[in-house]
Amino acid sequence: MAKVAYYPGCALNERSSHLDRSARDATVKLGFELDELDTWTCCGAVPPVSKERVMNLIAPSRILKDVRDSGRNVLITICDFCYNTLKRTNYSIISDEIIRKRVNAFLADDTPERDYLEKDDSIWEDYTGEVRVIHLMEYLRDELGYDKITENLKRPLKGLKIAPYYGCVMLRPQNEIQLDDPENPSIIEDFITALDAQSVKYPFRTECCGSYLSISSPDASTRLCYRILTSARNNGADAIVVSCPLCFYNLDSRQKAITEAYSDFKPVPIFYFTQLLSLALGVEYGRQGFEKHYVDVTPVLDKIGISTGKGGEE
């Protein structure tokens, strides 16, 4: 089975392990394997926002260089923050010569077995942005093709109305990410359609969920998430689909606070796109990690006859 280099990142290793597992399950069903890097570090999560031009790029550059050095030129990642960080780091290295030189000077320096004056049998090669950083959804759209998913559907999600939620970093800044139009995207809508579900139009799909405000001023995030969730529900959505672990955390766990703050609020289940994908491809219910969700997803899945221990290939 074809293997593609895969960087999970911190969230998928722990809190969002169900995103990781459903992604691995789904891709195997589609004929390729996510091949986790042998060693990897934190990508830095938010470095491109910082004013510092070089230090914050070292860790992601090291990850990218390792992929290059292992003879591969494509790296799949799923978490939107990892995707944003790695892709923008790559962009800086390609487009800015000074950054490229400085980053490589650091990378050369921190290789312990390297000594320029003494012996060194490997040829040092600057990392110049050779690795293409690809979001799993981007890989499904552009490399595999959404039609391939549709062909392999074991359990079409016909009858489900799903609202896409994009969040902030998956699409921005457009000139660096170039995944889709950040103001009027369609990549998740088309994904939903490929699963034979119906995608719901609502105005808040690209509005902010509060991101890290969830920690510093949770009330702000509560308000923002309330608007997103309510708008999706009012437009007929059974559930919302996301790819970002932070969006998931905010939209899902925060519904506890929202229910307390807004009496008219009705909970909306949140899915990772990989969960819907792996369910639709026939992976059993029990492997989806739904026990990690705050909002119960069973009513939605019951609607189309998927629930615990029933349906699908076991």
Next chain:
Amino acid sequence: MKRIGIFVCHCGINIAETVDVKRVAEEAMKMDGVAYVQDYIYMCSEPGQTLVREKIVEEKLDAVIIAACSPNLHESTFRAAAEEAGLNPWQCEIANIREQCSWIHSNREKATRKAIKIVGTLVEKTRLNESLKPISVSITKKALVIGGGIAGIQASLDIADSGYKVILVEKESSIGGHMAQLSETFPTLDCSQCILTPKMVAAGKHPNIELMVYSEIEEVSGYVGNFIVKIRRKAPFVDWSTCTGCGLCMEKCPAKVPSIFDRELTTHGAIFVPFPQAVPNKPVIIKDYCIYFKTGKCRLCEKVCEIGAINFEQEDQFVEEEVGAIITATGFETLPVADLAEYGAGDVPDVIDGLAFERLLSASGPTVGEVKRPSDGRIPKEIVFVQCAGSRDPERYRPYCSKICCMYTTKHALLYKHRVHEGQPYIFYIDIRTGGKGYEEFYHNAEEEEGIIYLRGKVAKIFRDGDKTVVWGTDTLTGRNIEIAADLVVLATAVTPKDSTAELVKKLRIQTGPNGFLSEAHPKLRPVECINSGFYIAGAAQGPKDIPETVAQASAAACKVISLFSRDHLEQDPAIAWVDEDLCSGCRVCISVCPYDAREYDEEKEIVIVNEALCEGCGSCVAACVCGATQQRNLTDSQIKSMVTASLGGK
């Protein structure tokens, strides 16, 4: 040897303060070939010119050099004076010791030395100057106007009224352009159709104007005074010579075509005239929508046409015309609403652009002037107008100001208020720009008296929520975010060049600027001419413009054409490139560098010749010529060599 006279000007203190003119004169006298030197306080004055004329005769001078200001300013003045005294004008040269010396330096000693060198280089050039004769070119006194909007109509009428023939080419099947779509015009609120249609009729009937509607420029060759234009006359599939314009065919046609004229708010048949006041009032069949052309069945129009004017066999015709001048007046388009992703990307039915709102306001529009929104035909209670939709946004859309939107948006809000008294218009703006006669007063009245709410800030997002269209914006004056659940949103979309302009300019070989609008020869002093002789521009094809400005520019372009045609023949500067036929190897590198297409390969002689009417004397081919076969008259390689030597202080 030539006897050269040098006249050094003080230009009051402009030159004399920084340059020691007496010393320049003394040194000039020592130069080879200089027979006479004189300085004077104002050489361009009548006594100064008289001095030059007298001395040419008295001192039997063969050539003169005026050391003064830039040749751009007074070269023609002094050449005329020299000619009066019997000299060939090309034996008069200007040494620029003002713009290139006294004005830019402060050290008197160094400036004086530089002025002496400047005079020295000109002495070297003048010694080898030939006497030249201007090149005479005949003129075809017939103009081509491309584009039948208000700019093209006005220019055509002005030229035709002065007695010259005009061919007015229009791509659509009627003249009138965007102005025909407008309701009422700012700041006087007179009805657009009422002031335009008489002009359309006048252009249609004028004995000197040949209207070629439903036609496009195919090819242009030739040069100023003598262009040859190939025009494609698209097949209307209707014999216009017999069609009476009764309109029966249009009533019966079962096809549904979105009306471009009505901004797709309505549909018409595949056989149609764009609007009832069309000139000429003759229908065309659009092949792509015609049921007969698509399926081979129907021909309903043919059946109802009593005189048998429908002809499905018609094909495009090509005509060739000779003209002497070309005015490009191709107008503008606006940024499609679909391009503005954050404003609904064209998917929200009640988000329309300014031209669509004009149609809603127009008495001859789809709603007969009643303001009804497209989604459900209800009268909107609240309308949000969004200015700068795609303008003044260098990162995402267009960097420039579209200029007309502040005024027409205020007009829109005002006309809406006049029709729906209890309605509430809001206008989001960045700045209100009201430069124009009566414009500020118009805006002031609208803001103070008419109850229009102006909000200073940009709109972030527009989306549909139920039957409302929600607008999120910021009021930067209060610092608050604003949400309006509106019934209709009107975007003042950016004014852009027409898509077809890019292709047309390639055929005409004229220039466009960074935003795709036509470039003028000089932004201030030659605003209606192109760099290439014989080409003129008018209207919004040059940049966003309102009607008064467009009409003024159209008349100005017409005036330039009339002044060109008032001469019997054209005189071209003979100081251009020429080719030594014995030296030319026919390598054609000159053809690739010539910006004016003035170099042509002569198959018979196997050399590259110069088209003297096209050559502007820029010297590109001279510099590129490998074997020195191409030389610039009066700026030959040997002249340049000795000038360089003199400028470096050598002999």
